[in-house]
Amino acid sequence: MGYVTAPGARPRALALGDLHASLTDPVLDAMNFLNEVVSRFPEAISFAPGRPSEGAFEPDDLARYLRVYTEHLERELGWPRDRVRTQLFQYGRTNGIIHDLIARSLANDEGIHVPAEAVVVTTGCQEAMLLTLRALFARPEDTLLVSSPCYVGITGAARLLDIALRPVREGTGGPDPEALLAAVRETRAAGGRPRALYVVPDFANPSGASMTVAARERLLEIASQEDLLILEDDPYGFFVRAGTAKPTLKALDRDRRVLHLGSFAKTALPGARVGYVIADQEVIGPAGERSLLADQLSKVKSMTTVNTSAVGQAVIGGLLVESGCRLRDANAEAIAFYRANLNTLLGELERHFPAARRRALGVGWNEPDGGFFLVVDVPFVAGTKALERSAQDFGVLWTPMSDFYLDGGGDTQLRLSCSALAPGSIAEGVGRLAAFITEQAAEADT
Incomplete structure (x- = not known):
């Protein structure tokens, strides 16, 4: 005879504490949270995912x-x-x-x-x-x-x-x-x-x-x-x-x-x-x-x-x-594409945050020799609350760096990925990001 739930009764729930301890580890929540934010703000320009460009893909x-x-x-x-x-x-x-x-x-x-x-x-x-x-x-x-x-x-x-x-x-x-x-x-x-x-x-x-x-x-x-x-x-x-x-x-x-x-x-x-x-x-x-x-x-x-x-x-x-x-x-074309994208991202950051403005705001970033990612230092906590505001009010997404540290750190850093974006979207996205960082920095000072 099969298990039957009494009419109107609520099925017995499993206690999270009885499942593997890793399921309550923040590391396992990081990717799911990011995917959820991306799905809620589909119109936002996303510097979050490290996926490759689809430009060269053809179903045939x-x-x-x-x-x-x-x-x-x-x-x-x-x-x-x-x-x-x-x-x-x-x-x-x-x-x-x-x-x-x-x-x-x-x-x-x-x-x-x-x-x-x-x-x-x-x-x-x-x-x-x-x-x-x-x-x-x-x-x-x-x-x-x-x-x-x-x-x-x-x-x-x-x-x-x-x-x-x-x-x-x-x-x-x-x-x-x-x-x-x-x-x-x-x-x-x-x-x-x-x-x-x-x-x-x-x-x-x-x-x-x-x-x-x-x-x-x-x-x-x-x-x-x-x-x-x-x-x-x-x-x-x-x-x-x-x-x-x-x-x-x-x-x-x-x-x-x-x-x-x-x-x-x-x-x-x-x-x-x-x-x-x-x-x-x-x-x-x-x-x-x-x-x-x-x-x-x-x-x-x-x-x-x-x-x-x-x-x-x-x-x-x-x-x-x-x-x-x-x-x-x-991969010659892909190498050229990603090189151009990373150069575009670095150039747009420089355009929106020239040296004097960077010093005044307390903003900086690294200049990788390749790949998909760079890290921006900001003068505020770049956590999930800030990401929500960035997506909702400014239409731009990024990844909190604190998710990548085991020993604490990265609270005032964010990761940008430029691999899946067209150059025009990178330029527009950095403009939105600059507006967000400027406003968030001003509020952090008050």
Whole structure:
């Protein structure tokens, strides 16, 4: 007999306190709140989301990429039609079906040379983070060090898995290697086990900061010295505004300290939901048997998403084949677009807030060398209340920086993303933002 609620009775509610503790963590509320504000003010110009531009997307491209991938299997690999059908329509290999194409692209674009078997294809980079954290963090004292401010996706994933977090304050050049060394030793002194550092070395979300090559080399030296792994997230590395692209940590890695997390959301199309992790570390079993860490991640994936969508992988696979597995070249127009947008944003901020006005108001911002984001310092608390007013009264949205700090901070900072806007909208949006900041600053003085 099924459960029946008495007429007029209210169904018994679940107590939030009986659910996982992470569900009351502000980190998990941050994205939902922002999405809710965006939906309530659809006419506002939004500097909030870090999503890619849709300008180059065409629905017909999807069918073409599928056809290119199918032809690749049939003509280049010599597969019969039945095998192609199975590849596209069935569950498929847990670690992915385009791992070989990803490995070739990483070699061409980044100078990262790993066997295809070291590539785990995931359902977006978020799954890559979850698989990696679940496999690496085995003990209660295992601690994840994160650059602070930090992308909420990694801190939220750590909360879901009950992983201890320790922030490492970020400077203008990203995380300071010496600050990391101090954090590692302080963690050990407190009884913790520093297991890995999560870092976005190029144009980080949310700060836009990038590490120098010297800092990258020092970071790798410390990782080897302190038996620390590095989780390198690299979604924005292609999108250089000034100077030349720097080598990834994985390209510099000689001791297999780095797990390289990637995604095609920014460099191809986010709707495919295809990411990956390079896990070429060797794992030794109790009887001396050897495998790659990628094989161990496969076990975790088999109990979560089972496998990444074959259709989504095929679309990305066709794009990679069509580009000759040289995705950086294929992104030439996107790189130029994002460079122009970031230059426009910086130029409009300068136009509305020239040096004398900046000093009078107490306003400033950083000038990233690329990517999607920059941070504006303001003379008032830039929290949810201010964001509501900015959206409702001035028609402009942004992201509070305080959401990205684990150890407090960012209360008087806001993040701007210019990736999804047309240049004209950026100009109009900065004008609205300038009016909001000016009025809010004046009220803060009274």
